[in-house]
Amino acid sequence: MSRIAKKPVVLPKGVELNAQAESISVKGPKGTLSIAKPADIQVSIEDGNALLSANDPARIALTGTLRAIVANMVHGVAHGFERKLELVGVGYRAAVQGKDLTLSLGYSHPVVFKAPEGITITSPTQTEVIVAGADKQLVGEVAAKIRGFRPPEPYKGKGVKYSDEIIIRKEAKKA
Incomplete structure (x- = not known):
């Protein structure tokens, strides 16, 4: 039951x-x-x-x-739902222009992400992105897509991560 x-x-x-x-x-x-x-x-x-x-x-x-x-x-x-993302890495930046999120993630080109209907994306600082909306599933899906552009790597911790995510770091190879 x-x-x-x-x-x-x-x-x-x-x-x-x-x-x-x-x-x-x-x-x-x-x-x-x-x-x-x-x-x-x-x-x-x-x-x-x-x-x-x-x-x-x-x-x-x-x-x-x-x-x-x-x-x-x-x-x-x-009340709405929101997910906070952090960009960790030298030169990693986020900017919002209208409904488009432009990310500089160390690639040769900027990554442009268009927010779906019902989702608002804000960037209070250059290294912080907030995804907000009424649909919990859609907010989580959009945050996961943004994180998927450059997931955090375990050696230096660089990438897009959730604000409450803990990256378990690996030790580099020893010669």
């Missing part, structure tokens, strides 16, 4: 949850998100809380997963 599926999703002020037969949509100050809903899972809204339940006992685990996704959607449209 899933314990997560039993917990209600608290809907903050200004957030509306709308459950149809085949989808769930959440609307709030930061935007609108929706997801497909399996037919055998019911969503009921009582006293500002959303409760998910399954008819089939074999679908309880899916109910817990859907509850976690809906809770992330509610948090995203109310």
Whole structure:
């Protein structure tokens, strides 16, 4: 039995949850998100809380997963999500022009990344990039794509890394 599926999703002020037969949509100050809903899972809204339940006992685990996704959607449209990236290395720089992120990562050419719809990219300093948006999955995916342009290497620690990431350093070869 899933314990997560039993917990209600608290809907903050200004957030509306709308459950149809085949989808769930959440609307709030930061935007609108929706997801497909399996037919055998019911969503009921009582006293500002959303409760998910399954008819089939074999679908309880899916109910817990859907509850976690809906809770992330509610948090995203109310508060938003963000990932911070740091550029470590001599000459590694980031600049934002409109919706485009231009990265100088030691290649012969600058890397230009266009932000998808619903994502805002800012660069408070030349070595810091902040990816923000309402969709947790999309924010993580965009941050991983930016990190993938030059992942941190274990010898000098150079590259694009998450701000909370710890790079385990290797010792260089000894002659």
